[in-house]
Amino acid sequence: MTIQQINPIFRSFDETKAKEFYVDYLGFKVTFEHRFDPDAPLYLGLQLPPDDGKEALFELHLSEHHGDACPGSTIRIQIDNIDALHETLASKKYKYARPSIEQQPWGFREVKVTDPFGNKIIFCQPS
Numbered sequence: 605m606t607i608q609q610i611n612p613i614f615r616s617f618d619e620t621k622a623k624e625f626y627v628d629y630l631g632f633k634v635t636f637e638h639r640f641d642p643d644a645p646l647y648l649g650l651q652l653p654p655d656d657g658k659e660a661l662f663e664l665h666l667s668e669h670h671g672d673a674c675p676g677s678t679i680r681i682q683i684d685n686i687d688a689l690h691e692t693l694a695s696k697k698y699k700y701a702r703p704s705i706e707q708q709p710w711g712f713r714e715v716k717v718t719d720p721f722g723n724k725i726i727f728c729q730p731s
Contacts, residue, residue, distance in 0.1 A: 612664055612665070614667070615666075615667060615668075615673040616666040616668055622666050625698070629693070629698040630717070631692070632650040633651050633652075633653055635651050636648070637649075646666075647665065647669060648666040649663060649664075650663065651664075662681060676722040677723050677724070680725075681728070683728070683729055685729070690703070690704075701717050712731060713730075
């Protein structure tokens with residue numbers, strides 16, 4: 605058995621706030637949007653594209669559907685340039701987050717951000 609891809613699912617409650625955070629602030633690209641009908645909850649696919657233009661290695665799904673995920677979850681994403689990410693985020697005008705780089709005693713530098721629904725993403729790089 606070979607793992608092809610892992611797609612974490614975060615719970616979301618507001619399409620506008622989700623896109624403002626994930627697309628405008630973090631730089632994710634929308635890969636798909638699904639609703640069973642116009643008034644149904646949104647199920648949204650997002651990819652974090654790499655800087656080198658190659659195929660994205662990380663896809664995240666956001667769901668407004670009750671029972672798909674619990675708010676307040678956390679994921680870690682290991683990246684190769686935490687300083688560049690921090691600089692990019694610091695340059696954006698998102699008033700709800702001003703993350704710093706933290707040196708952890710377990711040998712990683714981390715940038716932590718929390719989405720509008722209580723879900724946390726920890727971007728990390730080995731020291």
